[in-house]
Amino acid sequence: MDLVMINRATNENLIGLEVKLTALPDNTTKKEPEDKYSCEIVVRPPTICFLACSICELFPTDQEKIALRKILNTVPKINHWNEVGEVLPHYAKIEAAIGQIARSLYQKQTPLIMQPVWKMKDGKLADDCLDVFVWSNLAVLQMCYSNGNVSNTEISRFQRTLIWIYLMLKDFVDYDTFDYIRIIKDHSFQNANDKAFSIPGKSSWRLLNCAELTHPRIKKDEIKNVILGGGQNLLSPERRFDAVIVNSPDLFD
Template identity: 45%
Template sequence: MKKAGLYGIKNSNRDFTKEDSWGKNQFNNAFPVALACYMHSKNIKPVYLKINQELNINKDYIEVLNLFGVDPLKKDVYYSFEDKFQLFDKFNKGSLPGIDLVIKEKNIDIKAIEIKLTTLPDNSTYKLEESKYGSEIVVRPDTIVYQAFSIAQSLHKNKEEVLAILDDSYKCVENWNEKDKVIPHLSNIRDSLEKLLKKYNKLQKPLLMQPIWKTQGKSAILAENCLDVFIWSDFSFTRLFFKEKGEYTNIDRPTRSMIWLFLMLYDFAKEGKIDHKRIIDTYTYDTKNDKAFSANGNNTNKLMQCDELTKPRIKKQEIKNIILGDGQLFLSPERRFDGVIQSNTSLFD
Protein backbone atom coordinates (compact mmCIF):
# COMPACT_ATOMS: atom_id res chain seq x y z
CA MET A 1 0.00 0.00 0.00
CA LYS A 2 1.31 3.43 -0.96
CA LYS A 3 2.10 5.90 1.78
CA ALA A 4 0.97 9.48 1.03
CA GLY A 5 3.52 12.19 1.63
CA LEU A 6 5.33 15.28 0.39
CA TYR A 7 8.90 15.22 -0.84
CA GLY A 8 11.50 15.93 1.83
CA ILE A 9 9.06 16.36 4.73
CA LYS A 10 9.91 13.39 6.93
CA ASN A 11 9.47 14.93 10.39
CA SER A 12 6.67 17.39 10.96
CA ASN A 13 3.80 18.42 13.21
CA ARG A 14 1.55 17.21 10.39
CA ASP A 15 1.11 13.59 9.39
CA PHE A 16 0.82 13.58 5.59
CA THR A 17 -0.21 9.94 5.56
CA LYS A 18 -3.54 11.20 6.97
CA GLU A 19 -6.23 12.97 4.97
CA ASP A 20 -6.73 15.74 7.55
CA SER A 21 -3.24 17.07 6.78
CA TRP A 22 -4.22 17.79 3.16
CA GLY A 23 -6.80 20.54 3.66
CA LYS A 24 -6.57 23.71 1.56
CA ASN A 25 -4.78 25.80 4.20
CA GLN A 26 -2.40 22.99 5.14
CA PHE A 27 -1.54 22.17 1.53
CA ASN A 28 -0.87 25.82 0.63
CA ASN A 29 2.03 26.09 3.05
CA ALA A 30 3.24 22.47 3.01
CA PHE A 31 3.50 21.94 -0.74
CA PRO A 32 5.88 24.93 -1.13
CA VAL A 33 8.23 23.38 1.44
CA ALA A 34 8.24 20.09 -0.48
CA LEU A 35 8.80 22.05 -3.70
CA ALA A 36 11.83 23.79 -2.15
CA CYS A 37 13.19 20.43 -0.94
CA TYR A 38 12.75 19.01 -4.43
CA MET A 39 14.50 22.00 -6.02
CA HIS A 40 17.36 21.49 -3.55
CA SER A 41 17.69 17.87 -4.69
CA LYS A 42 17.96 19.11 -8.29
CA ASN A 43 20.42 21.89 -7.37
CA ILE A 44 17.93 24.55 -8.50
CA LYS A 45 18.19 27.71 -6.42
CA PRO A 46 15.11 29.86 -5.68
CA VAL A 47 15.16 33.41 -7.00
CA TYR A 48 16.16 35.78 -4.19
CA LEU A 49 14.71 39.30 -4.31
CA LYS A 50 16.94 41.73 -2.40
CA ILE A 51 17.35 45.51 -2.51
CA ASN A 52 20.50 47.38 -3.42
CA GLN A 53 21.79 50.70 -2.07
CA GLU A 54 19.40 52.56 -4.39
CA LEU A 55 16.55 50.52 -2.88
CA ASN A 56 15.81 48.82 -6.19
CA ILE A 57 15.18 45.09 -6.43
CA ASN A 58 18.18 42.95 -7.37
CA LYS A 59 17.42 39.42 -8.50
CA ASP A 60 19.86 36.91 -7.09
CA TYR A 61 19.64 33.23 -6.14
CA ILE A 62 19.74 31.54 -2.77
CA GLU A 63 20.51 27.93 -1.88
CA VAL A 64 17.64 26.21 -0.07
CA LEU A 65 20.26 25.17 2.49
CA ASN A 66 20.87 28.86 3.28
CA LEU A 67 17.17 29.69 3.14
CA PHE A 68 16.28 26.97 5.65
CA GLY A 69 19.49 27.32 7.67
CA VAL A 70 20.05 23.57 7.45
CA ASP A 71 20.19 20.85 4.79
CA PRO A 72 16.45 20.40 4.09
CA LEU A 73 16.84 16.65 3.54
CA LYS A 74 18.70 15.85 6.76
CA LYS A 75 17.03 13.20 8.89
CA ASP A 76 16.75 15.35 12.02
CA VAL A 77 15.19 18.39 10.32
CA TYR A 78 11.71 19.09 11.69
CA TYR A 79 9.12 21.17 9.83
CA SER A 80 6.71 22.81 12.23
CA PHE A 81 3.81 24.50 10.45
CA GLU A 82 1.90 27.47 11.86
CA ASP A 83 4.16 27.62 14.89
CA LYS A 84 5.79 30.37 16.97
CA PHE A 85 9.45 31.19 16.37
CA GLN A 86 10.87 31.29 19.88
CA LEU A 87 14.08 33.11 18.91
CA PHE A 88 11.97 36.25 18.33
CA ASP A 89 10.36 36.13 21.76
CA LYS A 90 13.06 38.37 23.23
CA PHE A 91 11.82 41.21 20.99
CA ASN A 92 8.16 40.52 21.70
CA LYS A 93 5.76 42.09 24.17
CA GLY A 94 2.63 40.06 24.80
CA SER A 95 1.69 36.89 22.96
CA LEU A 96 4.05 35.77 20.22
CA PRO A 97 2.17 35.34 16.93
CA GLY A 98 2.56 32.29 14.73
CA ILE A 99 4.29 32.04 11.35
CA ASP A 100 3.70 29.61 8.47
CA LEU A 101 6.86 27.59 8.97
CA VAL A 102 9.40 27.12 11.74
CA ILE A 103 12.36 24.92 10.84
CA LYS A 104 13.93 23.05 13.73
CA GLU A 105 16.95 20.81 14.15
CA LYS A 106 17.26 18.63 17.24
CA ASN A 107 14.32 20.54 18.75
CA ILE A 108 16.08 23.91 18.33
CA ASP A 109 14.42 26.65 16.26
CA ILE A 110 16.61 27.49 13.26
CA LYS A 111 14.57 29.62 10.82
CA ALA A 112 11.10 31.09 10.43
CA ILE A 113 9.55 31.65 6.99
CA GLU A 114 6.25 33.11 5.83
CA ILE A 115 4.78 31.32 2.79
CA LYS A 116 2.49 32.65 0.06
CA LEU A 117 1.56 30.21 -2.70
CA THR A 118 0.39 32.40 -5.59
CA THR A 119 -1.19 31.93 -9.02
CA LEU A 120 0.34 33.19 -12.26
CA PRO A 121 -1.27 35.06 -13.99
CA ASP A 122 -3.78 36.81 -11.74
CA ASN A 123 -7.00 38.51 -12.80
CA SER A 124 -5.24 41.80 -13.55
CA THR A 125 -2.62 40.35 -15.93
CA TYR A 126 -4.05 37.28 -17.69
CA LYS A 127 -4.88 39.29 -20.85
CA LEU A 128 -1.31 40.57 -21.19
CA GLU A 129 1.68 38.93 -22.85
CA GLU A 130 3.37 36.27 -20.70
CA SER A 131 6.32 38.47 -19.75
CA LYS A 132 3.80 40.82 -18.08
CA TYR A 133 2.06 38.10 -16.05
CA GLY A 134 2.02 38.71 -12.32
CA SER A 135 0.64 37.13 -9.15
CA GLU A 136 -1.57 38.78 -6.56
CA ILE A 137 -0.18 38.53 -3.05
CA VAL A 138 -2.35 39.07 0.04
CA VAL A 139 -0.44 39.83 3.23
CA ARG A 140 -1.65 39.37 6.80
CA PRO A 141 -0.73 41.67 9.70
CA ASP A 142 1.43 39.00 11.35
CA THR A 143 3.73 39.10 8.31
CA ILE A 144 4.50 42.75 9.11
CA VAL A 145 5.10 41.71 12.73
CA TYR A 146 7.61 39.04 11.67
CA GLN A 147 9.21 41.50 9.26
CA ALA A 148 9.73 43.87 12.20
CA PHE A 149 11.09 41.01 14.37
CA SER A 150 13.47 39.97 11.58
CA ILE A 151 14.84 43.49 11.15
CA ALA A 152 15.04 43.96 14.94
CA GLN A 153 17.08 40.76 15.24
CA SER A 154 19.58 42.13 12.71
CA LEU A 155 19.78 45.56 14.35
CA HIS A 156 19.59 44.62 18.04
CA LYS A 157 23.15 45.89 18.61
CA ASN A 158 22.31 49.19 16.95
CA LYS A 159 19.19 50.27 18.84
CA GLU A 160 20.56 53.73 19.63
CA GLU A 161 21.36 54.39 15.98
CA VAL A 162 17.93 53.13 14.93
CA LEU A 163 16.28 55.44 17.46
CA ALA A 164 18.34 58.39 16.20
CA ILE A 165 17.17 57.73 12.62
CA LEU A 166 13.46 57.31 13.53
CA ASP A 167 13.07 59.76 16.41
CA ASP A 168 12.52 63.03 14.52
CA SER A 169 9.82 61.53 12.29
CA TYR A 170 8.11 60.01 15.31
CA LYS A 171 8.05 63.27 17.28
CA CYS A 172 6.80 65.30 14.30
CA VAL A 173 3.44 63.53 14.48
CA GLU A 174 1.29 65.25 17.09
CA ASN A 175 -1.27 62.44 17.35
CA TRP A 176 -0.68 59.05 15.72
CA ASN A 177 -4.38 58.16 16.03
CA GLU A 178 -5.58 60.98 13.80
CA LYS A 179 -5.24 60.57 10.05
CA ASP A 180 -5.00 64.31 9.43
CA LYS A 181 -2.09 64.57 11.84
CA VAL A 182 -0.19 61.66 10.27
CA ILE A 183 -0.72 62.19 6.51
CA PRO A 184 1.51 65.32 6.20
CA HIS A 185 4.42 63.32 7.64
CA LEU A 186 4.07 60.09 5.63
CA SER A 187 6.92 60.93 3.26
CA ASN A 188 9.22 61.65 6.21
CA ILE A 189 8.21 58.34 7.83
CA ARG A 190 9.05 56.51 4.63
CA ASP A 191 12.36 58.40 4.28
CA SER A 192 13.37 57.45 7.83
CA LEU A 193 12.69 53.77 7.18
CA GLU A 194 14.53 53.89 3.88
CA LYS A 195 17.51 55.48 5.60
CA LEU A 196 17.60 52.36 7.80
CA LEU A 197 17.32 50.08 4.77
CA LYS A 198 20.25 51.80 3.08
CA LYS A 199 22.46 51.96 6.16
CA TYR A 200 22.01 48.29 7.09
CA ASN A 201 21.52 46.93 3.56
CA LYS A 202 24.03 44.11 4.07
CA LEU A 203 21.99 42.72 6.99
CA GLN A 204 18.84 41.88 5.03
CA LYS A 205 17.78 38.24 5.18
CA PRO A 206 15.01 35.97 3.84
CA LEU A 207 11.50 36.63 5.16
CA LEU A 208 8.88 35.25 2.78
CA MET A 209 8.78 32.37 0.33
CA GLN A 210 6.48 32.98 -2.65
CA PRO A 211 6.10 29.95 -4.90
CA ILE A 212 4.24 30.56 -8.15
CA TRP A 213 2.11 28.09 -10.09
CA LYS A 214 1.47 29.06 -13.68
CA THR A 215 -1.56 28.23 -15.81
CA GLN A 216 -2.42 28.75 -19.47
CA GLY A 217 -3.95 32.20 -19.24
CA LYS A 218 -6.93 32.28 -16.90
CA SER A 219 -7.74 28.59 -17.42
CA ALA A 220 -7.31 25.81 -14.86
CA ILE A 221 -4.80 24.06 -17.16
CA LEU A 222 -1.23 24.10 -15.86
CA ALA A 223 1.45 25.52 -18.12
CA GLU A 224 4.15 23.08 -19.20
CA ASN A 225 6.68 25.00 -17.08
CA CYS A 226 4.50 25.73 -14.10
CA LEU A 227 6.38 25.96 -10.78
CA ASP A 228 9.11 28.11 -9.28
CA VAL A 229 10.02 29.77 -5.98
CA PHE A 230 10.77 33.42 -5.20
CA ILE A 231 12.17 34.63 -1.88
CA TRP A 232 11.64 38.15 -0.52
CA SER A 233 14.12 39.53 1.97
CA ASP A 234 12.84 41.44 5.01
CA PHE A 235 14.14 44.64 3.34
CA SER A 236 12.94 44.01 -0.24
CA PHE A 237 9.45 43.17 1.04
CA THR A 238 8.98 46.91 1.74
CA ARG A 239 8.90 47.49 -2.04
CA LEU A 240 5.44 45.92 -2.09
CA PHE A 241 3.87 48.52 0.21
CA PHE A 242 6.07 51.63 0.22
CA LYS A 243 4.96 54.35 -2.22
CA GLU A 244 6.58 57.29 -3.94
CA LYS A 245 6.55 60.59 -2.07
CA GLY A 246 3.82 62.27 -4.12
CA GLU A 247 1.44 59.35 -3.61
CA TYR A 248 0.99 59.85 0.13
CA THR A 249 -2.36 61.65 0.19
CA ASN A 250 -4.30 59.24 2.40
CA ILE A 251 -3.81 56.17 4.61
CA ASP A 252 -4.77 53.04 2.71
CA ARG A 253 -3.79 49.50 3.66
CA PRO A 254 -0.26 49.57 2.18
CA THR A 255 0.46 52.94 3.84
CA ARG A 256 -0.94 51.70 7.14
CA SER A 257 1.41 48.70 6.89
CA MET A 258 4.32 51.12 6.51
CA ILE A 259 3.14 53.00 9.61
CA TRP A 260 2.87 49.72 11.54
CA LEU A 261 6.42 48.77 10.55
CA PHE A 262 7.71 52.21 11.56
CA LEU A 263 5.98 52.10 14.96
CA MET A 264 7.13 48.54 15.64
CA LEU A 265 10.76 49.41 14.89
CA TYR A 266 10.44 52.57 16.97
CA ASP A 267 9.07 50.44 19.82
CA PHE A 268 12.06 48.12 19.45
CA ALA A 269 14.58 51.00 19.38
CA LYS A 270 13.00 52.74 22.39
CA GLU A 271 11.99 49.80 24.60
CA GLY A 272 13.78 46.76 23.17
CA LYS A 273 10.37 45.08 22.77
CA ILE A 274 7.62 45.31 20.12
CA ASP A 275 4.05 45.68 21.34
CA HIS A 276 2.63 44.57 18.00
CA LYS A 277 -0.91 43.85 19.18
CA ARG A 278 -1.31 47.35 20.60
CA ILE A 279 0.04 48.91 17.42
CA ILE A 280 -2.15 46.88 15.05
CA ASP A 281 -5.30 47.22 17.19
CA THR A 282 -4.82 50.93 17.93
CA TYR A 283 -3.73 52.36 14.59
CA THR A 284 -6.45 51.06 12.26
CA TYR A 285 -7.29 54.37 10.56
CA ASP A 286 -10.92 53.30 10.06
CA THR A 287 -10.00 50.14 8.12
CA LYS A 288 -10.38 46.56 9.33
CA ASN A 289 -7.10 44.94 10.30
CA ASP A 290 -8.04 41.46 9.03
CA LYS A 291 -5.30 41.87 6.42
CA ALA A 292 -2.31 44.14 6.05
CA PHE A 293 -2.44 44.82 2.31
CA SER A 294 -2.56 43.17 -1.10
CA ALA A 295 -0.57 43.80 -4.28
CA ASN A 296 -1.93 42.78 -7.68
CA GLY A 297 -0.04 41.17 -10.53
CA ASN A 298 0.71 44.44 -12.30
CA ASN A 299 2.60 45.61 -9.22
CA THR A 300 4.36 42.33 -8.44
CA ASN A 301 5.43 41.80 -12.06
CA LYS A 302 7.43 45.04 -12.03
CA LEU A 303 9.40 43.79 -9.02
CA MET A 304 9.69 40.10 -9.91
CA GLN A 305 10.07 40.20 -13.70
CA CYS A 306 12.75 37.74 -14.86
CA ASP A 307 13.17 34.60 -16.96
CA GLU A 308 11.98 32.40 -14.08
CA LEU A 309 8.70 34.32 -13.84
CA THR A 310 8.03 34.00 -17.57
CA LYS A 311 9.20 30.39 -17.76
CA PRO A 312 9.22 28.65 -14.35
CA ARG A 313 11.86 25.96 -14.04
CA ILE A 314 9.79 23.05 -12.71
CA LYS A 315 7.61 21.23 -15.23
CA LYS A 316 4.12 19.93 -14.49
CA GLN A 317 5.29 16.33 -15.03
CA GLU A 318 7.54 16.74 -11.98
CA ILE A 319 4.63 17.31 -9.58
CA LYS A 320 4.38 13.53 -9.21
CA ASN A 321 7.89 13.64 -7.72
CA ILE A 322 6.78 16.16 -5.08
CA ILE A 323 3.36 14.79 -4.12
CA LEU A 324 4.05 11.19 -3.19
CA GLY A 325 2.09 7.99 -2.58
CA ASP A 326 -1.15 9.19 -4.22
CA GLY A 327 -1.38 12.06 -1.77
CA GLN A 328 -3.27 13.97 -4.45
CA LEU A 329 -6.27 11.75 -3.70
CA PHE A 330 -6.53 13.41 -0.28
CA LEU A 331 -6.93 16.86 -1.82
CA SER A 332 -10.41 18.35 -1.66
CA PRO A 333 -10.49 21.74 -3.42
CA GLU A 334 -13.33 24.19 -2.94
CA ARG A 335 -16.26 23.61 -5.25
CA ARG A 336 -17.15 27.03 -6.63
CA PHE A 337 -20.11 27.37 -8.96
CA ASP A 338 -18.19 29.52 -11.44
CA GLY A 339 -15.42 26.91 -11.57
CA VAL A 340 -17.89 24.07 -12.13
CA ILE A 341 -19.57 25.96 -14.98
CA GLN A 342 -16.21 26.75 -16.57
CA SER A 343 -15.19 23.10 -16.54
CA ASN A 344 -18.58 21.95 -17.92
CA THR A 345 -18.50 23.87 -21.19
CA SER A 346 -20.83 21.30 -22.82
CA LEU A 347 -23.69 23.00 -20.93
CA PHE A 348 -23.62 25.69 -23.59
CA ASP A 349 -23.47 23.47 -26.68
Protein backbone atom coordinates (compact mmCIF):
# COMPACT_ATOMS: atom_id res chain seq x y z
CA MET A 1 0.00 0.00 0.00
CA ASP A 2 1.23 3.50 -0.85
CA LEU A 3 0.74 6.50 1.41
CA VAL A 4 1.27 10.19 0.64
CA MET A 5 1.96 12.49 3.57
CA ILE A 6 0.46 15.98 3.11
CA ASN A 7 0.94 19.30 4.89
CA ARG A 8 -2.60 19.87 6.15
CA ALA A 9 -2.11 23.63 6.27
CA THR A 10 -0.99 23.98 2.64
CA ASN A 11 -2.11 20.66 1.04
CA GLU A 12 1.47 20.28 -0.17
CA ASN A 13 2.62 16.73 -0.85
CA LEU A 14 5.56 16.10 1.48
CA ILE A 15 6.65 12.55 0.76
CA GLY A 16 5.35 9.24 -0.53
CA LEU A 17 5.76 6.14 1.60
CA GLU A 18 5.21 2.46 0.92
CA VAL A 19 3.41 0.72 3.80
CA LYS A 20 4.32 -2.92 4.50
CA LEU A 21 2.33 -4.66 7.25
CA THR A 22 4.43 -7.56 8.54
CA ALA A 23 3.86 -10.40 10.99
CA LEU A 24 6.13 -10.94 14.00
CA PRO A 25 7.57 -13.59 14.21
CA ASP A 26 7.94 -14.97 10.71
CA ASN A 27 8.40 -18.65 9.87
CA THR A 28 12.20 -18.50 10.29
CA THR A 29 12.10 -17.03 13.82
CA LYS A 30 8.93 -18.46 15.36
CA LYS A 31 10.92 -21.16 17.23
CA GLU A 32 13.51 -18.67 18.47
CA PRO A 33 13.42 -16.96 21.90
CA GLU A 34 11.11 -13.98 21.94
CA ASP A 35 13.99 -11.50 21.79
CA LYS A 36 15.06 -13.10 18.48
CA TYR A 37 11.67 -12.72 16.76
CA SER A 38 11.72 -10.78 13.51
CA CYS A 39 9.78 -10.23 10.28
CA GLU A 40 10.20 -11.12 6.64
CA ILE A 41 10.63 -8.05 4.44
CA VAL A 42 9.68 -8.27 0.75
CA VAL A 43 10.75 -5.44 -1.55
CA ARG A 44 9.06 -5.12 -4.97
CA PRO A 45 10.57 -3.62 -8.15
CA PRO A 46 8.52 -0.36 -7.99
CA THR A 47 10.14 0.35 -4.62
CA ILE A 48 13.54 0.29 -6.34
CA CYS A 49 12.28 2.85 -8.84
CA PHE A 50 11.16 5.11 -5.96
CA LEU A 51 14.52 4.59 -4.27
CA ALA A 52 16.43 5.59 -7.42
CA CYS A 53 14.18 8.63 -7.90
CA SER A 54 14.83 9.73 -4.31
CA ILE A 55 18.57 9.67 -5.06
CA CYS A 56 18.18 11.51 -8.36
CA GLU A 57 16.34 14.32 -6.56
CA LEU A 58 19.51 15.03 -4.60
CA PHE A 59 21.48 15.81 -7.79
CA PRO A 60 19.38 18.59 -9.36
CA THR A 61 22.11 20.71 -10.96
CA ASP A 62 24.45 19.99 -13.86
CA GLN A 63 27.45 20.35 -11.57
CA GLU A 64 26.04 17.79 -9.12
CA LYS A 65 25.26 15.42 -11.99
CA ILE A 66 28.87 15.68 -13.12
CA ALA A 67 29.97 14.57 -9.64
CA LEU A 68 27.51 11.67 -9.77
CA ARG A 69 28.67 10.69 -13.26
CA LYS A 70 32.27 10.66 -12.08
CA ILE A 71 31.41 8.06 -9.42
CA LEU A 72 29.38 5.94 -11.84
CA ASN A 73 32.18 6.02 -14.41
CA THR A 74 34.49 4.16 -12.03
CA VAL A 75 32.76 1.07 -13.45
CA PRO A 76 34.38 -0.04 -16.74
CA LYS A 77 32.25 0.07 -19.87
CA ILE A 78 29.95 -2.93 -20.20
CA ASN A 79 28.52 -3.52 -23.68
CA HIS A 80 25.92 -6.19 -22.88
CA TRP A 81 24.36 -5.46 -19.50
CA ASN A 82 21.87 -8.30 -19.86
CA GLU A 83 24.61 -10.95 -19.95
CA VAL A 84 25.76 -12.34 -16.61
CA GLY A 85 29.23 -13.17 -17.94
CA GLU A 86 29.89 -9.53 -18.88
CA VAL A 87 28.47 -7.95 -15.74
CA LEU A 88 29.82 -10.22 -12.98
CA PRO A 89 33.54 -9.39 -13.50
CA HIS A 90 32.71 -5.74 -12.79
CA TYR A 91 30.12 -6.27 -10.05
CA ALA A 92 32.47 -5.33 -7.20
CA LYS A 93 32.99 -1.92 -8.79
CA ILE A 94 29.24 -1.47 -9.30
CA GLU A 95 28.67 -2.23 -5.62
CA ALA A 96 31.50 0.10 -4.62
CA ALA A 97 30.12 2.95 -6.76
CA ILE A 98 26.64 2.68 -5.24
CA GLY A 99 28.20 2.50 -1.79
CA GLN A 100 30.20 5.67 -2.44
CA ILE A 101 27.05 7.48 -3.55
CA ALA A 102 25.21 6.33 -0.42
CA ARG A 103 28.04 7.51 1.85
CA SER A 104 27.94 10.93 0.23
CA LEU A 105 24.19 11.20 0.91
CA TYR A 106 23.82 9.70 4.39
CA GLN A 107 22.91 13.06 5.91
CA LYS A 108 20.23 13.59 3.26
CA GLN A 109 18.48 10.21 3.40
CA THR A 110 14.69 10.26 3.36
CA PRO A 111 11.93 7.88 4.54
CA LEU A 112 10.88 5.30 1.95
CA ILE A 113 9.09 2.38 3.67
CA MET A 114 6.80 2.41 6.70
CA GLN A 115 6.69 -1.06 8.26
CA PRO A 116 3.95 -1.65 10.85
CA VAL A 117 4.43 -4.91 12.75
CA TRP A 118 1.86 -7.05 14.55
CA LYS A 119 3.02 -9.65 17.03
CA MET A 120 1.63 -13.09 17.81
CA LYS A 121 2.51 -15.25 20.81
CA ASP A 122 1.31 -18.78 21.57
CA GLY A 123 -1.12 -18.61 18.66
CA LYS A 124 -2.80 -15.41 19.85
CA LEU A 125 -2.30 -11.71 19.45
CA ALA A 126 0.40 -10.73 21.95
CA ASP A 127 -0.42 -8.30 24.75
CA ASP A 128 2.22 -5.91 23.35
CA CYS A 129 1.31 -6.34 19.72
CA LEU A 130 1.68 -3.27 17.50
CA ASP A 131 4.51 -0.94 16.52
CA VAL A 132 5.97 0.66 13.40
CA PHE A 133 9.43 0.98 11.86
CA VAL A 134 10.47 3.38 9.12
CA TRP A 135 13.19 2.57 6.58
CA SER A 136 15.06 5.31 4.76
CA ASN A 137 16.01 5.02 1.11
CA LEU A 138 19.63 4.34 2.06
CA ALA A 139 18.59 1.76 4.68
CA VAL A 140 16.75 -0.20 1.96
CA LEU A 141 19.88 0.10 -0.16
CA GLN A 142 21.94 -1.33 2.70
CA MET A 143 19.76 -4.48 2.68
CA CYS A 144 21.34 -5.44 -0.66
CA TYR A 145 24.94 -5.59 0.47
CA SER A 146 26.22 -9.17 0.63
CA ASN A 147 29.36 -8.77 2.78
CA GLY A 148 31.50 -10.29 0.05
CA ASN A 149 29.40 -13.44 -0.50
CA VAL A 150 29.36 -13.23 -4.31
CA SER A 151 28.94 -16.09 -6.77
CA ASN A 152 31.29 -16.45 -9.73
CA THR A 153 28.52 -17.66 -12.04
CA GLU A 154 25.20 -16.17 -10.90
CA ILE A 155 23.74 -12.78 -10.05
CA SER A 156 21.54 -12.85 -6.95
CA ARG A 157 18.43 -10.76 -6.44
CA PHE A 158 20.38 -8.48 -4.10
CA GLN A 159 23.14 -7.95 -6.66
CA ARG A 160 20.56 -7.43 -9.39
CA THR A 161 18.89 -4.70 -7.34
CA LEU A 162 22.13 -2.75 -7.05
CA ILE A 163 22.68 -3.21 -10.79
CA TRP A 164 19.17 -1.87 -11.48
CA ILE A 165 19.89 1.18 -9.33
CA TYR A 166 23.24 1.72 -11.07
CA LEU A 167 21.57 1.61 -14.50
CA MET A 168 18.78 3.97 -13.42
CA LEU A 169 21.28 6.50 -12.07
CA LYS A 170 23.50 6.15 -15.16
CA ASP A 171 20.57 6.87 -17.48
CA PHE A 172 19.60 9.80 -15.26
CA VAL A 173 23.00 11.50 -15.55
CA ASP A 174 23.24 10.73 -19.28
CA TYR A 175 19.65 11.43 -20.39
CA ASP A 176 17.95 13.21 -17.44
CA THR A 177 15.48 10.31 -17.20
CA PHE A 178 15.30 6.52 -16.99
CA ASP A 179 12.85 3.83 -18.07
CA TYR A 180 12.62 1.65 -14.98
CA ILE A 181 10.26 -0.86 -16.60
CA ARG A 182 12.72 -1.48 -19.44
CA ILE A 183 15.68 -1.73 -17.08
CA ILE A 184 13.94 -4.32 -14.92
CA LYS A 185 12.52 -6.29 -17.85
CA ASP A 186 15.82 -6.45 -19.77
CA HIS A 187 18.00 -7.27 -16.75
CA SER A 188 16.32 -10.12 -14.90
CA PHE A 189 19.51 -12.26 -14.91
CA GLN A 190 17.42 -15.46 -14.85
CA ASN A 191 15.51 -14.39 -11.72
CA ALA A 192 11.76 -13.74 -11.68
CA ASN A 193 10.78 -10.08 -11.48
CA ASP A 194 7.83 -10.50 -9.10
CA LYS A 195 10.02 -9.09 -6.33
CA ALA A 196 13.33 -7.30 -6.16
CA PHE A 197 14.43 -9.29 -3.11
CA SER A 198 13.25 -10.55 0.25
CA ILE A 199 14.89 -10.84 3.65
CA PRO A 200 13.76 -13.54 6.11
CA GLY A 201 13.38 -12.72 9.78
CA LYS A 202 16.66 -14.38 10.75
CA SER A 203 18.45 -11.88 8.50
CA SER A 204 16.28 -8.83 9.20
CA TRP A 205 16.72 -9.24 12.97
CA ARG A 206 20.18 -7.67 12.94
CA LEU A 207 18.70 -4.59 11.25
CA LEU A 208 15.54 -4.34 13.36
CA ASN A 209 16.83 -5.52 16.73
CA CYS A 210 15.71 -3.15 19.50
CA ALA A 211 13.47 -3.10 22.58
CA GLU A 212 10.45 -2.13 20.46
CA LEU A 213 10.83 -5.24 18.32
CA THR A 214 10.71 -7.52 21.37
CA HIS A 215 8.00 -5.50 23.12
CA PRO A 216 6.01 -3.35 20.68
CA ARG A 217 4.70 -0.18 22.29
CA ILE A 218 0.99 -0.46 21.50
CA LYS A 219 -0.95 -2.95 23.63
CA LYS A 220 -3.78 -5.02 22.24
CA ASP A 221 -6.29 -3.35 24.54
CA GLU A 222 -5.62 -0.13 22.58
CA ILE A 223 -6.95 -1.62 19.32
CA LYS A 224 -10.50 -0.61 20.29
CA ASN A 225 -9.23 2.99 20.31
CA VAL A 226 -7.73 2.58 16.84
CA ILE A 227 -10.57 0.78 15.04
CA LEU A 228 -13.66 2.85 15.82
CA GLY A 229 -17.37 2.74 15.10
CA GLY A 230 -17.62 -1.02 14.72
CA GLY A 231 -15.10 -0.97 11.89
CA GLN A 232 -13.94 -4.47 12.80
CA ASN A 233 -17.31 -5.77 11.56
CA LEU A 234 -16.60 -4.43 8.08
CA LEU A 235 -13.34 -6.33 7.63
CA SER A 236 -13.07 -9.11 5.07
CA PRO A 237 -10.58 -11.51 6.68
CA GLU A 238 -8.58 -12.29 3.56
CA ARG A 239 -5.31 -11.41 5.24
CA ARG A 240 -3.86 -12.81 8.44
CA PHE A 241 -4.07 -9.64 10.53
CA ASP A 242 -7.66 -8.97 9.45
CA ALA A 243 -8.53 -12.55 10.38
CA VAL A 244 -6.95 -12.15 13.83
CA ILE A 245 -9.02 -9.00 14.45
CA VAL A 246 -12.27 -10.58 13.21
CA ASN A 247 -11.69 -13.68 15.33
CA SER A 248 -10.89 -11.68 18.46
CA PRO A 249 -14.21 -9.96 19.34
CA ASP A 250 -13.04 -9.66 22.97
CA LEU A 251 -10.68 -6.87 21.83
CA PHE A 252 -13.71 -4.60 21.56
CA ASP A 253 -15.47 -5.51 24.82
